[in-house]
Amino acid sequence: MSKKVELFIPCFIDQLYPETAFNTIKLLERAGCEVMYNAEQTCCGQPAYNAGFWDQAKEVGSKFLNDFSDTDYIVAPSASCVGMVKSGYDDLFTNTTEHNRCRSIQRNIFEISDFLVNILKKEYFGAELVGTAVYHDSCSALRECKIKEEPRKLLSHVGGLEIVEMRDQETCCGFGGSFAVKFEGISSAMAEQKVKNAQAVNADYIISTDSSCLLQLQAYIDKHNIPIKTIHLVDVLTSGWANI
The missing domain is CATH 3.40.50 (Rossmann fold)
Known part of the structure; x- marks a missing residue:
């Protein structure tokens, strides 16, 4: 049922x-x-x-x-x-x-x-995405929803994808809603740090379960022409289905 x-x-x-x-x-x-x-x-x-x-x-x-x-x-x-x-x-x-x-x-x-x-007790969905990725723990996921291992369990079953941890894994990306507008300099510096930490482990992707964080990080990536792509967890878990 x-x-x-x-x-x-x-x-x-x-x-x-x-x-x-x-x-x-x-x-x-x-x-x-x-x-x-x-x-x-x-x-x-x-x-x-x-x-x-x-x-x-x-x-x-x-x-x-x-x-x-x-x-x-x-x-x-x-x-x-x-x-x-x-x-x-x-x-x-x-x-x-x-x-x-x-x-x-x-x-x-x-x-x-x-x-x-x-x-649902389900972790495998037949997804495929080739590359190396870091998972960004959003503040809300980690601190309000107490989500840490769940996304990693799901990503561990994605074919071709290697998940690595980066430095300052649990540090904020700098978005914080209106914080990014009111404190633009600090916000941008926090995004820069997060992206550079992803670069340091040769990540192709930054994955998260919060689009607001991805928007923040992708804006910095685009501005500086960095070869990393941000992608939502859901989009990863539905990748490659046409090939199944």
Whole structure:
């Protein structure tokens, strides 16, 4: 029997990486899930929350709570947005009329690697991608969602791909939402450090489960014409399927 999954596609992916959204559906369906998508969904409220506009974040968050079921699994290809719902919503909805519904959704929402490995117990999807890669631990994945080994387990089964660790593996890429705008110099220097650490281990790819981090790093890569490509975990796990 297939698991029923509601798909949450964050703003970043919807606007900038739509192919990752479609690949997320393909991946979940290959894992045996029945995927549902509510086209009325918008944002989780994280940008407003991080900027300190909690009233506006609560308004957006309330819509999120109403757009999704409190009984089905909710899966997103973004640890950042999942982390917002799992922890940020504590600040917005604790002891409100939406308290119980919020808690149910918090229990049911998962970042995709966490869902595949820990809920579905599936790690191999027949993907192929030739090259050497580093996995970038996003702050949200590592610190809010407690995801560390799950993406690495999935990537270990990708044919032709060698995963290596880089220096300062758990250091931030410098994006941090509005941080990258307000503190451009510091943000760029952090991106530079991350990319140089990837270069030092001769990586062809930088892989992550957060598109915002990939956007930050790819901007630095493009500006300096560096021969490294950033790629979302989902896009890696659906690579080479036509060759199977």
